[in-house]
Amino acid sequence: MFRITKEFHFSASHQLTSLPPEHQCARLHGHNYVVEVELSAKTLNEHGFVRDYHELAPLKSYIDEAFDHRHLNDVLGHDRVTAECLAQHFYDWCKARLPETTAVRVSETAKTWAEYRP
């Protein structure tokens, strides 16, 4: 099996309003998010690629236009704007366009990653 990954970055605010008010993440705050998309294939195409990294350009456009410097509660239309939910959102978006998508990981801080891998 071959696996490739590519990273995307955006900055955004969020507020996890279902948490108790004393939890720091119940307050409005922001992160410099990292999204890592993984694509897999048993065989390579005629160019020796799982998929040309350049074909992930539409994800960069989507992130830049819909997510960068925005409030994620508004973008996703709910208040469960966790790294896990973002990973699933980006997985679904990628899978619909790139069938080789196998996982998406999202980082909010240098020490944390959440992964969605069905």
Ligand SMILES: Nc1nc2c(c(=O)[nH]1)N=C([C@H](O)[C@H](O)COP(=O)(O)OP(=O)(O)OP(=O)(O)O)CN2
């Ligand atoms: N499983 C999850 N837990 C938490 C999430 C999440 O998306 N999934 N999100 C948050 C906060 O939004 C934020 O990311 C805070 O994370 P945390 O690791 O607590 O960040 P800190 O830098 O404050 O952590 P230190 O322990 O001080 O280094 C919380 N949990």
Ligand SMILES: [Zn+2]
């Ligand atoms: Zn947060």
